[in-house]
Amino acid sequence: MISFRQRYRQELLALSFLWPSLVILVALLVYPLAEVIRLSFYDSNLMTETWAGLANYRRLSGDPLFWQAFWQTVLFTFFSVAFHLVIGLALALLLNMRINSLFQSLARGMLIVPWLLAPTVAGMIWVLMLAPFGVINGMLNGLGLIDASTTISWLGDPSTALGSVTAMNVWRAFPFFMVMLLAGLQAVPRELYEAAEIDGASLYRQFWHITLPQLRGVITTIVLLDSIWTFRAFDPVFVMTGGGPAHASEVLPTVIYFDGFQKLDFGYASAQAVVMFVVLFVVSAFYMRRSMSTAG
Amino acid sequence: MRQRSLAGGLGMDQRRLLLNAMSYGLLILAIVIVSLPILWMLTVSVRPNLEVMKIPPSWIPAHFTLASYGKILTNPRYIVVFLNTIFISLFVTFLSLFLGALAAYALARFNFMGQRVVLMFLIITQMFPLILLCIPYFRVFVMLGLYDTRTSLIIVYLTFTLPFCILMLRSYFMNISPAMEEAAMVDGCTRMGAIFRILVPVSYPAFIGAGLYAFLLAWNEFLFAMVLVEAWENRVLTMAIYSLMAEFVTDWSGMMAFSMLASLPLVVAFILLQKFMVQGMTAGALTS
Numbered sequence: 154m155i156s157f158r159q160r161y162r163q164e165l166l167a168l169s170f171l172w173p174s175l176v177i178l179v180a181l182l183v184y185p186l187a188e189v190i191r192l193s194f195y196d197s198n199l200m201t202e203t204w205a206g207l208a209n210y211r212r213l214s215g216d217p218l219f220w221q222a223f224w225q226t227v228l229f230t231f232f233s234v235a236f237h238l239v240i241g242l243a244l245a246l247l248l249n250m251r252i253n254s255l256f257q258s259l260a261r262g263m264l265i266v267p268w269l270l271a272p273t274v275a276g277m278i279w280v281l282m283l284a285p286f287g288v289i290n291g292m293l294n295g296l297g298l299i300d301a302s303t304t305i306s307w308l309g310d311p312s313t314a315l316g317s318v319t320a321m322n323v324w325r326a327f328p329f330f331m332v333m334l335l336a337g338l339q340a341v342p343r344e345l346y347e348a349a350e351i352d353g354a355s356l357y358r359q360f361w362h363i364t365l366p367q368l369r370g371v372i373t374t375i376v377l378l379d380s381i382w383t384f385r386a387f388d389p390v391f392v393m394t395g396g397g398p399a400h401a402s403e404v405l406p407t408v409i410y411f412d413g414f415q416k417l418d419f420g421y422a423s424a425q426a427v428v429m430f431v432v433l434f435v436v437s438a439f440y441m442r443r444s445m446s447t448a449g
Numbered sequence: 450m451r452q453r454s455l456a457g458g459l460g461m462d463q464r465r466l467l468l469n470a471m472s473y474g475l476l477i478l479a480i481v482i483v484s485l486p487i488l489w490m491l492t493v494s495v496r497p498n499l500e501v502m503k504i505p506p507s508w509i510p511a512h513f514t515l516a517s518y519g520k521i522l523t524n525p526r527y528i529v530v531f532l533n534t535i536f537i538s539l540f541v542t543f544l545s546l547f548l549g550a551l552a553a554y555a556l557a558r559f560n561f562m563g564q565r566v567v568l569m570f571l572i573i574t575q576m577f578p579l580i581l582l583c584i585p586y587f588r589v590f591v592m593l594g595l596y597d598t599r600t601s602l603i604i605v606y607l608t609f610t611l612p613f614c615i616l617m618l619r620s621y622f623m624n625i626s627p628a629m630e631e632a633a634m635v636d637g638c639t640r641m642g643a644i645f646r647i648l649v650p651v652s653y654p655a656f657i658g659a660g661l662y663a664f665l666l667a668w669n670e671f672l673f674a675m676v677l678v679e680a681w682e683n684r685v686l687t688m689a690i691y692s693l694m695a696e697f698v699t700d701w702s703g704m705m706a707f708s709m710l711a712s713l714p715l716v717v718a719f720i721l722l723q724k725f726m727v728q729g730m731t732a733g734a735l736t737s
Contacts, residue, residue, distance in 0.1 A: 267483060271712070304504075392694075426581035441573065
């Protein structure tokens with residue numbers, strides 16, 4: 154017979170190092186999740202709580218604002234991620250050409266700067282640039298694309314508000330893709346390209362048949378991660394438009410914020426947060442399957 | 450056959466040259482376009498506010514002035530916000546690195562039941578919508594009397610900095626042979642001593658990379674800072690910038706100077722430590 158201590162030696166040792174982090178993370182993540190799920194079945198403000206059953210969920214399913222915000226979040230996420238990928242890949246390919254290594258690290262450094270800015274700061278700069286008197290209108294004017302008498306209020310017009318916020322978000326977060334894809338490109342074995350060149354494959358064919366397949370793993374991972382991060386992003390929309398005008402740029406985190414912290418309707422806000430969590434969880438499940446097979 | 454491949458090789462070289470020239474050109478173009486908003490922030494911050502709304506806007510200020518910077522740097526209200534942000538971000542970073550190192554050590558060095566579950570949990574934590582967490586945090590902190598304190602921000606920032614630090618340090622530790630730590634322990638060093646005297650010093654690139662990233666996340670966070678803190682003396686930079694917009698819609702020059710000052714520490718830190726940061730980004734997100 155071996156004693157409990159000997160038998161579970163590894164477990165006990167590991168636990169003695171893990172427990173502070175585990176206690177903190179369970180308290181900060183598992184407990185709040187349970188609490189939000191519970192709250193979503195209640196009619197609740199700061200003072201009172203009354204059992205509401207599925208009322209919050211029924212209200213949500215018939216709430217046009219919730220669904221508008223939901224689809225706008227999907228659009229915002231889709232276009233942000235798509236442009237992040239295209240721009241990030243293009244710049245990574247350029248940086249990976251046989252260029253001077255000093256210029257390469259200089260260029261990479263300068264292209265990363267937007268990603269270092271707080272979304273709040275980046276949003277503020279764009280609010281200023283997109284204003285009717287702003288430099289974007291000024292430049293379009295200078296290029297002759299709009300005439301001098303028209304001033305477009307990019308963030309004040311329902312048809313351009315969400316697109317403008319997306320543009321800011323594309324600008325701020327593409328460097329993440331660029332850096333990750335550059336690292337991926339640098340890991341592709343040179344011999345593959347040398348062999349292809351001997352076979353006379355064009356650069357175009359090399360890109361489709363060597364580069365893309367070799368990058369597939371990195372691309373899948375960062376697209377999933379970025380989708381999750383963008384889907385839950387609150388700052389860009391809140392800072393730039395507050396969801397307006399007339400909810401034209403409303404996304405899920407902002408409607409949840411307004412219901413929870415402006416109207417103090419915590420029950421309904423929780424129900425919406427739970428639905429959002431379920432969507433994120435489904436996307437995460439794909440990500441999990443990927444990273445667990447590599448992290449193992 | 451030989452001849453043709455030789456000629457093809459030469460053509461290849463010329464094409465390479467052309468492609469390289471094109472890469473330089475396109476990269477410079479990309480740098481210019483990407484830097485435009487940052488240059489705009491800079492040029493607006495050094496002009497008098499009257500000039501901001503002039504139509505058409507010009508890139509070069511007609512009057513150069515550092516008055517907006519002076520106004521911010523001499524106002525104690527703003528200095529408090531800077532100090533709060535520095536204090537909170539540093540505290541969160543060191544706490545995440547310390548707790549993260551211990552947890553990462555356990556995950557990298559032991560084979561134990563439930564290891565996969567812990568890993569899975571750590572990866573899932575990065576998927577949580579922060580707005581969901583805001584609701585219970587707000588209610589619990591009000592109950593505990595932690596609402597509107599800097600402590601509350603330090604605690605909640607761990608939700609995203611700690612898992613990241615654990616995962617990144619773990620992947621670095623796994624590439625380091627345990628032989629040195631084992632030898633030190635045979636020589637009578639305690640396990641804690643082996644971790645902090647041997648493993649931590651050799652893993653310094655991972656600590657710098659993870660630390661910088663954690664610092665960046667804490668410095669730039671906005672949602673929790675808005676929901677959990679109310680009084681001005683507890684505010685951080687992101688929240689201060691937002692409320693400045695709400696209060697003085699028209700002082701764009703001051704706002705951009707404030708934004709410059711708020712971004713400068715991160716940009717400087719990044720320029721100095723670019724190598725580690727890039728390593729950190731690459732390793733952290735892939736977690737493999």
